[in-house]
Amino acid sequence: MTQINVRYYAILREQAGMTHQSVDTPAHTADALFTELSAAHGFTVPRNLMKVAINGEFCDFSRVLNAHDEVVFIPPVAGG
Amino acid sequence: MPMTRWSSSRPLLVADMTSFFGFSSQPLSPTDETAFLADPSCGGFASFEGWVRDENEGQRVNRLDYEAYVELAVSEGEKITAEAQRRFGVRQVRCIHRIGELAIGDLAVWVGVAAPHRAEAFAACRYVIDEIKHRLPIWKKEYYASGDSGWVNCERCAQPPEQHHEHHHHKHSDNPNHSGDTQGQSGASDYSRQMRLPEVGAKGQAKLRSSRVLVVGAGGLGVPVLCYLAGAGIGTLGLIDHDELEASNLHRQTLYAIGDVGKPKALLAAKHLRSLNPEVDVRPHVAKADRSTINDLIDDYDIVVDCADNFATTYAVHDAARAKGKAIILASLYQYEGQLQVIQANQLGSCLRCVWQHATPDGITGTCQTAGVLGPVVGVLASLQALETIKLLLDLPGRLIDEVLLVDLVSLEMRRLKALRHPTCEPTCTRLPTAPADAAQATELSFASLLEASQAGFCLVDIREPSEVADYACPVKSLVIPMGRLLQNPDALPQEQKVLLLCARGARSKGTVQALRERGLSHVWSLLGGLDAYR
Numbered sequence: 186m187t188q189i190n191v192r193y194y195a196i197l198r199e200q201a202g203m204t205h206q207s208v209d210t211p212a213h214t215a216d217a218l219f220t221e222l223s224a225a226h227g228f229t230v231p232r233n234l235m236k237v238a239i240n241g242e243f244c245d246f247s248r249v250l251n252a253h254d255e256v257v258f259i260p261p262v263a264g265g
Numbered sequence: 266m267p268m269t270r271w272s273s274s275r276p277l278l279v280a281d282m283t284s285f286f287g288f289s290s291q292p293l294s295p296t297d298e299t300a301f302l303a304d305p306s307c308g309g310f311a312s313f314e315g316w317v318r319d320e321n322e323g324q325r326v327n328r329l330d331y332e333a334y335v336e337l338a339v340s341e342g343e344k345i346t347a348e349a350q351r352r353f354g355v356r357q358v359r360c361i362h363r364i365g366e367l368a369i370g371d372l373a374v375w376v377g378v379a380a381p382h383r384a385e386a387f388a389a390c391r392y393v394i395d396e397i398k399h400r401l402p403i404w405k406k407e408y409y410a411s412g413d414s415g416w417v418n419c420e421r422c423a424q425p426p427e428q429h430h431e432h433h434h435h436k437h438s439d440n441p442n443h444s445g446d447t448q449g450q451s452g453a454s455d456y457s458r459q460m461r462l463p464e465v466g467a468k469g470q471a472k473l474r475s476s477r478v479l480v481v482g483a484g485g486l487g488v489p490v491l492c493y494l495a496g497a498g499i500g501t502l503g504l505i506d507h508d509e510l511e512a513s514n515l516h517r518q519t520l521y522a523i524g525d526v527g528k529p530k531a532l533l534a535a536k537h538l539r540s541l542n543p544e545v546d547v548r549p550h551v552a553k554a555d556r557s558t559i560n561d562l563i564d565d566y567d568i569v570v571d572c573a574d575n576f577a578t579t580y581a582v583h584d585a586a587r588a589k590g591k592a593i594i595l596a597s598l599y600q601y602e603g604q605l606q607v608i609q610a611n612q613l614g615s616c617l618r619c620v621w622q623h624a625t626p627d628g629i630t631g632t633c634q635t636a637g638v639l640g641p642v643v644g645v646l647a648s649l650q651a652l653e654t655i656k657l658l659l660d661l662p663g664r665l666i667d668e669v670l671l672v673d674l675v676s677l678e679m680r681r682l683k684a685l686r687h688p689t690c691e692p693t694c695t696r697l698p699t700a701p702a703d704a705a706q707a708t709e710l711s712f713a714s715l716l717e718a719s720q721a722g723f724c725l726v727d728i729r730e731p732s733e734v735a736d737y738a739c740p741v742k743s744l745v746i747p748m749g750r751l752l753q754n755p756d757a758l759p760q761e762q763k764v765l766l767l768c769a770r771g772a773r774s775k776g777t778v779q780a781l782r783e784r785g786l787s788h789v790w791s792l793l794g795g796l797d798a799y800r
Contacts, residue, residue: 265597
């Protein structure tokens, strides 16, 4: 299990009911982590519309997770 | 040395179209300048001469010094003469401005235009002198008979405000009450508080005055952006918005009044901005911002501030502006949060499509209308947009470059995320939609236009019944395969090309795509909103 700090934005924050959480996860990639959290929180935005940033930099969902990474899931927003 | 018009060494039968702006520290000779415009295809020549006069605002003037921020003024002056050539279809445009010490009666500025016919020569000549006075960073120091002297910041500021807008430069902008709005103003605008900042100063103010910014959307983000940019003295401020004011806008769109509900926001905003700062050339456009309208406007601006409230507009504006190498300041928000991105004009950095390659179908992630929004949240993001615009114009440090700023106003935290240029991003950003490996979940797509969908490589398939097609045919090349037949025989679809199904309102095509996906076809999508959304 890896300890990861996760932050949620926009509709994910709303659906998760929190802005951030620390999770212990068996996931090795951002992709697997998102799938796990989607199931837990009932996210409705398809993964292919999402972006992920790890430790302050946008990256691919295939990125391998390291302990204590800060993972930010970001849906696109358009309001103005 | 005097020179007659046809004694020019230029060939008489073929004359290239030219536009020129320059400064001279030596006295000007209209005869010599006119010779540059020799063009046998021209039957009309108009010129304007600005002379030094002996009086200004009641003071006797003995002489004066002209000083200019030359590198900026030349580049802006060249833009003006080229604009005149393009707008009025004239062949030869030339403008020379004096710098240095001038005496009463000296020629301070000379404009000459040659054209096939007189009407456009007069119009272009008038345009050039008006824009030169309006946009160029030129100062004059007047020496008065009383022994005093004083710097006058740019000629235009010395005129009474009602004269600032008497020229009508732009036929395509909606300009009701243009000169009327500025009546009753006293004195010129005062930028002293921002000019006191060492990073701004007179030079920075001149740069702001010569800048041209287009704001897309006059809503929650657009209103504060427009007010701050007008207040800062941006010389030319365009705005485009086709919406009429609704009462539900007022909690966050603070320059409008309840009595204005139902009126076009672009015109309401323009009226307010002109009264806020009569020096700004405010150009409202009551039109929907899409690739075509932005393309028509974009050459007149240096920076585009995207204050749209939907993905389709944002991508259309981004693609049009990126293709022309314009800087773009993007912001969008959701409830208590926002995102900010600055696209550099040099086309070298990352763009919107480097981060979000595809436009998300509107409606999937929520809007201000459906998800709600607090007024001050929009205000914070809009202030950041105005700030980044000014920082970019003045080349101030700390700007957002190849980054996305996430702003969370619940926790009051900001986060700068590095967003590097995508390896396949073209200089003009034509990373058009291609199916990502995991696109299986998204079934609906929207585009700026049907043509864009076609150009993006989709085969359009109209699944409506023949009677509907007869009533209104899809305006872009498409196959017609009615839904029932398609579901019976999915092999009728192209196999090697992405397929976009379309129906009247997007419901049947969505359902059909879901059914086809279940049968293992991953290369089909549904046009969000159907044909009705593009009529």
